[in-house]
Structures are given as C-alpha cells and as structure tokens.
Amino acid sequence: MNDDLIGASIPRIDGIEKVTGSAVYAADMKMPGMLYAKMLLSPHAHATIVGVNVERARKVPGVRAVLVGKDLPYRIGLYMVDKPVLADRKVRYHGEPVAAVAATSEEAATEAIDLIEVEYEPLEAVTDAREALKPDAPLVHEDLHEYKYVKGVFFPVPHTNIANHFKLRKGDVEEGFRRSYRIIENQFYAPQVQHVPLETHATIAHWKPSGSIEIWTSAQSPFAVRNLLSVALGISHSRIRVVVLYVGGAFGGKAGIHLEPLVALLSKSSGFKPVKLVATRHEEFKTLPCRQGLHARIKTGVSKSGRIIAEEIEYVWDAGAYADYGVNIGRASGYSGAGPYDIENVKIDSLTVYTNKPFGTAYRGFGHVELFWAVESQMDIAAASIDMDPVEFRMKNLLAPGSMTITGEKVTSHTGSVKKCLKQVANEIGWGKQSSPKSAGRRVRGKGIAVLHKAPAMPPNTASSAIIKFNEDATADVIVSGVDYGQGTATSLSQIAAYALRLPFDRIHFVWAKDTDRCPYDWQTVASRLTVMAGICIMRAAEDAIDQIKSTAARALGVEKHQLEVENGKVFVASDPSRMLDYKDVVMGYMFPSGNSIGGPVIGRGSYVAEGLTNLDPETGQGLPALNWTYGAHGVEVEVDLETGDIEIIKIVSAFDVGRVINEDLCRGQVRGGVVQGLGTTLIEQYLYDGEGHLLNDSLTDYKIPTSKDIPREMVQILIETPHDKGPFGARGIAEHPMISVPSAVANALFNATGVRIRDLPLNPERVCLALRQRTK
Amino acid sequence: MQHITFTLNREPVSLEVEDHWTLLRVLRESLSLTGTKEGCGRGECGACTVIVDGKPVNSCLVLAAEVDGCEVLTIEGEMRDGKLSPLQQAFIDTGAIQCGFCTPGMVMSARALLMRNPDPSEPEIVEAICGNLCRCTGYEPIIRAIKEAARREMSHER
Numbered sequence: 031m032n033d034d035l036i037g038a039s040i041p042r043i044d045g046i047e048k049v050t051g052s053a054v055y056a057a058d059m060k061m062p063g064m065l066y067a068k069m070l071l072s073p074h075a076h077a078t079i080v081g082v083n084v085e086r087a088r089k090v091p092g093v094r095a096v097l098v099g100k101d102l103p104y105r106i107g108l109y110m111v112d113k114p115v116l117a118d119r120k121v122r123y124h125g126e127p128v129a130a131v132a133a134t135s136e137e138a139a140t141e142a143i144d145l146i147e148v149e150y151e152p153l154e155a156v157t158d159a160r161e162a163l164k165p166d167a168p169l170v171h172e173d174l175h176e177y178k179y180v181k182g183v184f185f186p187v188p189h190t191n192i193a194n195h196f197k198l199r200k201g202d203v204e205e206g207f208r209r210s211y212r213i214i215e216n217q218f219y220a221p222q223v224q225h226v227p228l229e230t231h232a233t234i235a236h237w238k239p240s241g242s243i244e245i246w247t248s249a250q251s252p253f254a255v256r257n258l259l260s261v262a263l264g265i266s267h268s269r270i271r272v273v274v275l276y277v278g279g280a281f282g283g284k285a286g287i288h289l290e291p292l293v294a295l296l297s298k299s300s301g302f303k304p305v306k307l308v309a310t311r312h313e314e315f316k317t318l319p320c321r322q323g324l325h326a327r328i329k330t331g332v333s334k335s336g337r338i339i340a341e342e343i344e345y346v347w348d349a350g351a352y353a354d355y356g357v358n359i360g361r362a363s364g365y366s367g368a369g370p371y372d373i374e375n376v377k378i379d380s381l382t383v384y385t386n387k388p389f390g391t392a393y394r395g396f397g398h399v400e401l402f403w404a405v406e407s408q409m410d411i412a413a414a415s416i417d418m419d420p421v422e423f424r425m426k427n428l429l430a431p432g433s434m435t436i437t438g439e440k441v442t443s444h445t446g447s448v449k450k451c452l453k454q455v456a457n458e459i460g461w462g463k464q465s466s467p468k469s470a471g472r473r474v475r476g477k478g479i480a481v482l483h484k485a486p487a488m489p490p491n492t493a494s495s496a497i498i499k500f501n502e503d504a505t506a507d508v509i510v511s512g513v514d515y516g517q518g519t520a521t522s523l524s525q526i527a528a529y530a531l532r533l534p535f536d537r538i539h540f541v542w543a544k545d546t547d548r549c550p551y552d553w554q555t556v557a558s559r560l561t562v563m564a565g566i567c568i569m570r571a572a573e574d575a576i577d578q579i580k581s582t583a584a585r586a587l588g589v590e591k592h593q594l595e596v597e598n599g600k601v602f603v604a605s606d607p608s609r610m611l612d613y614k615d616v617v618m619g620y621m622f623p624s625g626n627s628i629g630g631p632v633i634g635r636g637s638y639v640a641e642g643l644t645n646l647d648p649e650t651g652q653g654l655p656a657l658n659w660t661y662g663a664h665g666v667e668v669e670v671d672l673e674t675g676d677i678e679i680i681k682i683v684s685a686f687d688v689g690r691v692i693n694e695d696l697c698r699g700q701v702r703g704g705v706v707q708g709l710g711t712t713l714i715e716q717y718l719y720d721g722e723g724h725l726l727n728d729s730l731t732d733y734k735i736p737t738s739k740d741i742p743r744e745m746v747q748i749l750i751e752t753p754h755d756k757g758p759f760g761a762r763g764i765a766e767h768p769m770i771s772v773p774s775a776v777a778n779a780l781f782n783a784t785g786v787r788i789r790d791l792p793l794n795p796e797r798v799c800l801a802l803r804q805r806t807k
Numbered sequence: 808m809q810h811i812t813f814t815l816n817r818e819p820v821s822l823e824v825e826d827h828w829t830l831l832r833v834l835r836e837s838l839s840l841t842g843t844k845e846g847c848g849r850g851e852c853g854a855c856t857v858i859v860d861g862k863p864v865n866s867c868l869v870l871a872a873e874v875d876g877c878e879v880l881t882i883e884g885e886m887r888d889g890k891l892s893p894l895q896q897a898f899i900d901t902g903a904i905q906c907g908f909c910t911p912g913m914v915m916s917a918r919a920l921l922m923r924n925p926d927p928s929e930p931e932i933v934e935a936i937c938g939n940l941c942r943c944t945g946y947e948p949i950i951r952a953i954k955e956a957a958r959r960e961m962s963h964e965r
C-alpha cells in the first residue's frame with residue numbers, strides 16, 4: 031500500500047479548511063484588548079526629515095502609541111543591517127514608513143496619522159541603478175561603511191551605492207573572445223515588479239509586561255522573523271514567540287522580516303497591548319518590498335561550429351532603498367548567472383545597487399527570472415548570428431554529466447538533465463514544424479524555447495529539523511517549521527512521513543500552525559528547498575521513531591531488533607509475521623500482562639544541515655554553492671496581433687527535472703501557477719515612476735496581474751525524473767522554477783513570429799506595437 | 808448607526824451598523840465571519856465576493872446599510888448539512904486551491920454563476936471569475952472545478 035504513496039496525487043490536506051472559509055489567516059485574528067495600527071508614509075523618494083510633530087496625533091481619543099524614527103534606534107537586515115524600523119534622519123523611498131500609530135479603532139489611528147506633521151527637505155533622488163553607479167550620484171546610504179553585514183560573503187563598496195559586488199572568474203574571457211568567430215553583445219532590462227499575494231502582509235504583536243514578545247504573522251519563515259527580531263532588538267530568542275497560521279500567498283515577499291518589528295514596538299509603547307497591522311493594497315505596493323529591477327549586459331563569443339567560448343556578463347541590480355535579500359540575489363545570480371551551459375571562459379560581475387525606490391526582496395526565482403530574461407534572449411541572438419537553430423545551438427552547449435559549472439562544480443548523472451527537458455519541450459511544441467496557420471489576417475504565429483536552472487540560494491550551513499511524535503491511537507504528529515503558503519508542501523511532506531513510518535496516509539497528522547515555541551528549527555521557507563530538506567528530516571525522524579518502536583517490540587516479543595519489520599502500522603517478526611504488535615501497543619510504551627511496562631512514548635527526531643557546500647572565493651566565485659540544481663525548459667507558441675501588438679499564448683509546454691515526483695497534481699499545480707505568474711512578468715507587469723521617483727501604479731487597477739482571461743489556451747507540464755542523490759526519493763525543488771525563462775521563451779517566439787527582438791520587459795502591446803512599427807519603417 | 812435586518816446564510820440577522828461600515832467589515836468584524844477575505848478594499852480583487860439577492864458583489868464596495876432586507880450568502884453558507892457542496896468538493900478535487908486566500912470569493916462567484924446558469928460554458932465561467940484574482944493557481948484548475956461542479960450538481964452527485 032505504502033509504496034504507491036510517493037508520486038500519488040493526494041488532494042491537499044488543507045483543502046477543506048480553505049474551501050469552507052475556516053482557515054484562519056493573520057488578518058482574521060483578534061485578541062482581547064487589541065489595538066489597530068496605521069503608518070504614515072513618505073511622500074518623497076529621497077528627503078531629509080527636518081522635524082516631526084506628533085502632538086496633535088497624540089491627543090486623538092483612543093490613541094495609545096505614536097512612534098517616529100528617532101524613537102527607535104534599531105536597524106534590521108538579513109545580510110546587510112541597513113534598515114531602520116521607521117525612517118529616522120531621512121527617507122529613502124516614496125512609501126517608506128515615517129511614523130506609526132496604535133489606537134483603539136482604525137478610525138482613530140487614521141485620524142491620528144493625518145494629524146502628524148513632518149517637515150522634509152527634499153534631496154536629489156537616484157532612481158536608475160546605472161546612474162547610481164556614477165561617482166557623483168547621490169548616496170542612498172552615506173553610512174554604508176559603518177553597517178554590519180555578513181563578512182566574507184558580501185562585499186559592499188563604502189561611500190558608493192554598491193551594497194554588494196559579486197565576482198565570478200573562470201578561464202580567460204579575453205583570450206576566449208580572441209578565438210571567437212562571432213561576438214554578440216546586448217543589453218537587457220527587467221523592471222521592478224511585485225509579488226501581489228492576494229493576502230497583504232499582516233501582523234499582530236503582543237509585547238508582554240514580562241518582556242517576552244508574541245507575534246502572529248503572515249510570514250514565510252517564523253524562525254527568520256524570530257532571529258532577525260532578536261538580533262535587532264537585542265532580546266533573547268527564547269523570549270520571542272512567532273506563530274504562523276495560514277498565509278495567503280507569499281512568493282518570497284514574506285520571506286524575511288517586514289512589519290513585525292514595528293508592530294512589536296507599537297505594542298510595547300502602547301502599554302503592552304496587542305497591536306494589529308494589516309497592510310493596505312497601496313502599502314503592499316509601495317511600502318512593502320517588490321522584486322528588484324535588472325540591467326544586464328552580456329557579451330558572448332561563439333565558435334563557427336556553435337560552441338560558446340567566452341561570456342562576459344554584468345548584472346546591475348536595482349535594489350531600491352534597502353538591501354534585504356537583494357545582495358544575496360546579486361550573489362546567487364552571479365554564481366549561476368551564465369545559465370546551464372558549459373562555458374570555458376566566464377566573467378561575471380553582479381552588482382546590487384541602492385536606489386531611491388521601494389526595495390527588492392526575494393521573489394519566486396530569486397533573480398533567475400530576470401537573469402534568464404537576458405541569458406535566454408541572448409542565446410537565441412547568438413544562435414542566429416551563426417545561422418544555427420536555437421535548439422541545436424543550446425544542445426551543443428548545455429551542461430551534461432562530466433561538464434563543469436562556472437563555479438567549478440562537477441555535473442554528475444544525479445545532477446539532472448537539462449538536455450532531456452529541452453528535447454521533450456521541443457518535441458511537444460512541435461519544434462521545427464511551421465505553426466498552422468502561420469498567419470491569419472493581421473495575426474502571425476511563432477514558437478520559442480528557453481532553458482533554465484536554479485539551485486536553492488542559501489548559506490552553506492542551512493539547517494532544518496523535524497519531530498514526529500505518536501499519539502495514543504498510533505496516529506503520528508509530524509512537526510516541521512517550514513510554512514505551506516500554498517505550495518502544497520504540507521501534503522507532500524505528509525506523504526513522505528506516511529511512507530517512512532509505514533503508516534496509512536490518514537494516520538499522519540501534519541501540524542499546521544508553525545510556532546517557534548513548539549516546532550523544531552527550520553532556517554526559512556524559501557528557495558524551493560523545503561520538500562527536500564524537511565523531507566530528509568522527516569525521513570530521519572521516522573527512522574528514529576521506528577527504531578524506538580522496534581526496540582520496545584523486540585523486548586515485548588522476545589526477539590532481536592533486527593529480526594523485526596514494520597508495515598501498515600504493525601511491527602512483526604520477519605520470519606513469522608503472526609508474531610506481531612500493532613503500533614498502538616508500542617508507541618506509548620508496552621505493558622506486559624503483569625503490568626510491567628517498557629519503552630515509553632515514541633518521539634522521532636530528524637535534523638539535517640546542508641552538507642558539502644562552501645563559501646565562494648571572493649575574487650573568483652569558485653566553490654560549491656548549490657545543494658541541488660533543478661533544470662527546466664519552456665516551449666511556447668504565440669500569436670501576435672500585428673495591429674495592436676497583443677501577444678496571445680497559444681500553447682506553453684514546460685518540462686522540469688524534478689528528480690522524483692512526490693505528489694503529481696500538486697507538482698503540476700506549481701508549474702501551472704508559476705507559468706501564469708511568469709506570463710504576468712512577461713506581458714504586463716512593471717512598476718512605473720514619475721521623474722521624481724514616485725510610484726505611479728500602486729493599486730490593482732493600475733498594476734494588473736493576469737486574470738482568468740489572460741491564461742494560455744493550452745498548458746502542458748512534463749515532469750522528468752532523474753533522481754538526485756540527496757533529496758528524499760531523489761526529489762528536487764520545483765516551486766520557483768516554473769516562472770523562470772517564461773519571458774525569454776515568449777520573446778524568442780515573438781522574434782520567430784515577427785522578426786522583432788525586444789530587450790526590455792514587459793512585452794506589453796505598446797512596446798510590441800512600437801517595435802513592429804520600427805521594423806516596417 | 809443604523810439598525811438593519813437581513814437574511815445571512817438562510818438565517819435572519821438583525822444588528823446595529825456604523826453608517827460608513829462596509830458589508831465586508833460588518834461580516835468580518837461585527838459578525839466574526841472571517842471566511843470572506845479582504846485583498847484590496849477597493850473592488851479590484853474579488854477576494855471579498857459574497858452573494859446579495861442572487862448576484863455576486865464585492866462586499867468591500869457595499870455599505871452594510873444597503874443590505875437591509877436583502878438575502879446574503881457568504882462562504883460560511885456554502886456547506887449544507889455539515890457537508891461540502893459539490894462546488895467545494897470540486898475545488899479540492901481539481902487542485903483549484905493553493906494559498907486559499909482567493910478561494911472563498913472565487914467559490915461565491917462560481918456559486919452565483921451556477922445559481923443563474925446551472926450549465927455554463929467555459930467562456931461563461933471565465934467571464935464569471937474574471938474579477939476574482941488568483942495569484943497562485945493559474946486559473947485553469949478553477950475553471951475545471953466549476954465545470955465539474957456544474958456537472959455534479961446537475962446529476963446530483965457530490
């Protein structure tokens with residue numbers, strides 16, 4: 031029975047609560063005596079705060095706390111400790127919180143916010159990351175040289191806007207270019223976009239008179255919130271409790287720490303009352319983080335036969351006002367920045383650059399959607415320069431067992447096969463076959479492909495753990511701290527647990543609420559790593575539990591432990607299965623007829639730290655950054671309206687080497703959702719600013735995301751299974767990958783259909799239309 | 808303050824509401840029915856969809872006072888006799904749910920559609936939910952769920 035579990039399409043375990051409206055999200059909660067918080071946001075992209083007057087705000091009936099930046103001498107940061115809780119001496123982006131109020135009603139809080147007077151002295155804003163690199167550019171952080179940061183991993187450049195400079199050097203690019211038959215150089219741009227989870231950020235915090243803090247929040251990573259809060263406020267981890275219930279979409283935007291410190295401090299200064307803050311949709315756009323923009327320049331040298339000989343890449347990341355995950359995105363996009371290709375000579379400089387805009391954070395793909403926009407557009411252009419078919423060109427250059435990644439990691443048969451992904455995609459999209467019809471009236475069709483890879487971007491000592499404890503009826507509680515904000519991990523992990531414990535699926539109780547007081551440590555729920563790392567922990571915890579079951583059963587049955595087997599919730603003597611005990615008789619301890627008892631409650635424990643990874647050489651970027659690589663490819667057929675510039679997706683085929691499918695439906699669901707989110711980035715989404723750095727489209731009316739009317743006519747998912755040697759059953763992560771390379775595949779199809787090459791995202795009708803006009807001139 | 812009386816999920820309710828409070832706020836805060844979600848508060852996302860007199864509405868755009876005398880259905884009224892409706896079951900079966908935040912509104916839009924048209928075509932389904940944003944699923948399974956629910960409801964399956 032159990033063997034069918036892995037790969038089975040078991041419906042998600044959280045389905046019933048969600049479809050009945052009984053799933054409780056942070057914003058649904060109410061605490062006794064709870065206050066409501068509101069924020070005052072900066073109207074300027076860059077300005078000195080000359081003075082703040084909160085006197086009138088304090089007098090509003092019901093107001094219990096008013097905070098401004100100078101009250102809060104704390105800085106927060108994941109890798110670069112650069113962010114105040116509220117802007118203090120100056121504001122660095124339009125929408126940055128400057129003051130906050132907690133009051134007995136939302137109305138009172140809003141009224142008080144309106145009465146706060148702030149005097150600003152506007153400063154010159156820098157809103158283009160390339161401009162920000164110039165020597166005379168205004169500095170977003172004058173004190174960069176004084177900030178704490180993770181040394182040896184990140185490399186800020188003091189007295190500039192460069193928060194991190196990642197370098198990768200392999201071989202000799204100059205020599206490579208000299209040997210090249212063609213050299214192709216292009217620039218690409220991906221603007222800032224937003225995650226747009228349907229649930230905005232929401233937090234309730236209660237600072238207790240005893241000095242301990244409780245937080246209920248919509249965060250992805252409860253332990254990351256706890257750790258960052260502990261470090262920022264100087265309070266022991268043990269005095270902070272972070273609880274995460276249901277989260278309404280996250281996509282990286284809720285990965286670090288966001289509203290939590292502010293709400294906790296409001297609670298403290300309001301006389302230890304619980305305080306709730308739910309971001310409005312405007313705040314979600316302009317105050318909370320977005321995805322960084324990317325300016326990419328790629329120079330590629332190819333041989334006559336179609337081998338890539340040298341590649342020089344510059345990534346300039348538009349980080350916005352704070353570094354958050356941005357510096358690590360700069361790093362990750364550096365070490366994987368040439369794509370899944372075997373290239374002898376590579377030089378990459380990846381710069382994370384501060385600007386006076388909302389700050390970027392992790393977003394599904396962690397920089398890879400953006401970098402593959404450049405890389406996979408460039409590959410088609412390179413193939414065209416030597417008149418080679420884009421699939422054939424890639425096949426000649428893709429990584430395969432035996433090749434070396436750009437950081438010097440050897441690709442093995444366990445690494446996965448990007449060639450298989452590309453081949454199957456090309457096959458399914460009918461590569462090489464003319465679209466039918468190729469054109470009809472003013473509509474023309476074309477096809478494009480693009481490949482991708484990504485590994486979890488995480489510190490080399492990233493850890494997870496799991497606990498399995500049995501209940502009296504031999505059901506098992508599975509406790510981990512990774513959050514399922516929709517990916518389906520809770521269900522997949524339950525399948526792994528059932529399999530490993532040799533229990534029917536319905537006897538697994540996956541503990542939903544994540545609570546740092548009660549659940550074992552997990553670093554973060556990011557990077558498509560949870561199924562793999564928590565999966566390994568669950569396997570280990572199950573092994574530990576079964577060992578305890580066998581120990582007790584061996585004594586009860588009078589045999590040696592190794593003579594026992596377990597199956598279907600029973601432990602029995604292998605050579606004589608009739609000598610058998612139900613788990614029930616063992617998991618709370620076994621009682622002999624005499625009443626003498628042995629054993630005791632079974633609690634399995636599993637932990638895992640990513641093994642074998644290394645820091646990267648600061649000058650060359652060489653080393654082992656990746657636990658596993660997931661490869662993939664998309665093939666797409668588009669229909670372009672030559673009149674309106676509108677691109678319709680006729681079909682998109684997506685293949686991923688997932689190692690092993692744990693839950694097929696959920697896996698396909700990740701791919702489908704990611705593809706459509708990728709089409710948002712491709713076709714419609716971007717942050718728009720006026721000349722002074724004011725965000726113009728901070729609502730869902732002005733910033734559109736795909737609706738039910740915008741989906742492809744056909745979506746096909748291909749799941750390839752080349753087992754990974756570490757993942758549970760060989761599984762690899764898949765949550766982020768479906769979004770990567772969708773933009774480049776569509777742009778390549780647009781080129782195939784029309785001969786027009788666009789290098790800036792999004793491929794909205796306006797841009798496509800203009801490019802088509804240009805072409806006919 | 809105003810006193811209003813209306814039918815909520817087939818039960819009569821009667822309460823005082825602030826003049827400026829929306830139906831969404833009254834449902835969530837006064838009546839503690841938090842199944843209906845707020846995604847924008849401005850009529851842009853559909854997360855707050857409920858059914859008023861048979862029509863799907865964004866409850867964040869309706870003043871509570873306006874539903875005086877109306878019949879209101881929310882996600883909490885979709886189960887019958889303690890059982891999932893075929894529509895709810897179909898959402899689970901087809902994988903139409905990920906984070907679940909759009910789900911209550913999506914289900915109510917679908918319910919309103921099935922109330923007026925028990926056998927909708929695919930374009931009619933797409934149209935009926937085009938005001939309900941979902942960032943997770945890519946919509947395809949939601950469309951399938953509604954189709955499947957229509958089939959099951961017409962054949963009285965669960």
Ligand code: FES
Pocket residue numbers: 844845846847848849850851852853854855856865866867868
């Ligand atoms: S909350 Fe009502 S439409 Fe978004």
Ligand code: FES
Pocket residue numbers: 228278279516903904905906907908909910940941942943944
């Ligand atoms: S399931 Fe997350 S928004 Fe629809």
